[in-house]
Amino acid sequence: MSFYECLQALPRAQLQMSLYNATAADVESALLGCQGDLSGLLALLSPAAEPYLERMAQQAAGLTRQRFGRNIGMYLPMYVSNLCANECDYCGFSMSNKIKRKVLNHRELEAEMAVIKSQGFDSILIVSGEHETKVGIDYFASMIPDVKRQFSYVAMEVQPLKESEYHDLVELGLDAVMLYQETYNPITYQAHHTRGKKQDFQYRLESPERIARAGVDKIGLGVLLGLDDWRLDALLMGHHLDYLEKQFWRTRYSISLPRLRPCVGGIAPKVELTDRGLVQLICAFRLFNAELEISLSTRESTSLRDNLLGLGITQMSAGSSTQPGGYVSPDTELDQFEISDDRSAEEVANVMKSRGFVPVWKDWERGWRPTLSD
């Protein structure tokens, strides 16, 4: 049974009611241990957990330290294209937006990678808009060998692909795929995705299953917090994670918790997620899943990012640009969204060290898994 069928079978209204009817006793019980327990996750995501935030944070910090030590994995997104055949009302890349469109060619890619390398990164996230014909499997297959030659760990965040295509990219050196469902509410989803292949809720939802079957090492899930009721979306992401962990136990999982940010022609969040709410989310997921990787982008502010260190975050980007070619020519006219923390990677790393954390640049030896790129 695919997760699409599981999601259809879930009593959405009932879950939402349970979220808002959870009691202090439910939260207290979850705080006694709720690893792998979806009802515990529900309690910790509920409004009833808000008064327990400090206790959640203490426990989440302890679990994170026990599992990950003081390490924070450093990665950087490399935007390779802002071409997009979708219309998504929260995203600056939407096809109707009058922005300059660009796809990095081989020479431009090499130049971007040189800048990124010089900052110390060895883990990279290839990001593109979703344009299957111009920036599709052929483009990715032609560039990943070049990227893999320079970076030990190669992740991508692009349109969903076919299982055979993921398989081919794994052979070329792809390690991880980030693919965010944005929202688990199909009605909200349809309202925000009004044109293009991204309209297909089911195909996107079932993508992690294809990715896992293709043998990708790590899968990143995410919801765009603010599109819908974030508590329910986060809970359903927990269900998704639980499903995937049970079905595909060889795969590692990470989550991202991006909040809706202002962008060109974009919308305001329907349900605002406060800083306090974001902390609750991070801690709830840590208490639910001690091994889960949680990544935090530069969408969040400098001071918030610094204070979130240790609460559950395991991966961080720093010094990011969200436009193709942005590391070589850092202007911001093509940005997908606004960056809130614009410190350099070095500055962020220094803050980590001063707070007792270890920025980890290299965490994988590519020689262990030879690829066709070698």
Place this chain on the structure above:
Amino acid sequence: MLKIADTVFDSRLFTGTGKYACANTMLAAIEASRSQLVTMAMKRLDFHSGSDDILRPLQGSNIKLLPNTSGARNAQEAVFVAELAREVLGTHWIKLEIHPDPKYLMPDPIETLKAAETLCNKGYVVLPYVHADPVLCRRLEEVGCAAVMPLGSPIGSNQGLATETFLKIIIDQAKVPVVVDAGIGTPSQAMQAMELGADAVLVNTAIASSADPILMARCFAEAVDTGRSAYLAGLGKVSAVAQHTSPQQAPLTAFLD
């Protein structure tokens, strides 16, 4: 209700046929245990004399027979025993046991996986007896085993759930029934396995070698029922002696104020 392959069981206590003083006691004990699945070693059956004292009485009852491959030292031997069992007993159910080590009778994970794959492909309902190894259990599930039977401690040792930590992981992960097999020496240990969420337990030595096997069989039946009910009712969580209401460390969320 417990379902393995296409068969539903009311009782979650499986038993065996070995170590009894006589066939009558064995039958009475099995009856007292209310068990509906009873394992027997194919190597013990006497096919030639036509007067097998284990098999004959059981064949007349409603109890499902689960032949086992005890004595097999590798996959090839185990597959042979399974085929023999199908031929002689007319069942395609097989408890796969491969122990090349005669001292502790530890199951061989590599040969077990090989034999399980072969037997599943041939259409057998395979219940493999294995160490409490979560990855091995997943691999066995992947090749098509109908259940997994991780051990609690060395077979016949009555040491209880020495592997509790790993049994919990297996129970958490398994998509097929988990039957804790081997090492359960007391009704309280059987109850503990059921409280953890095991789908069933297999107990033989503790019943058969008791001074009063019939009474002990009844005790195990009650313990298994109680353990299962407690699991379904939902056990309370264990907490530290006192819950700190205020943290001892510097607050981590003060920056939000």
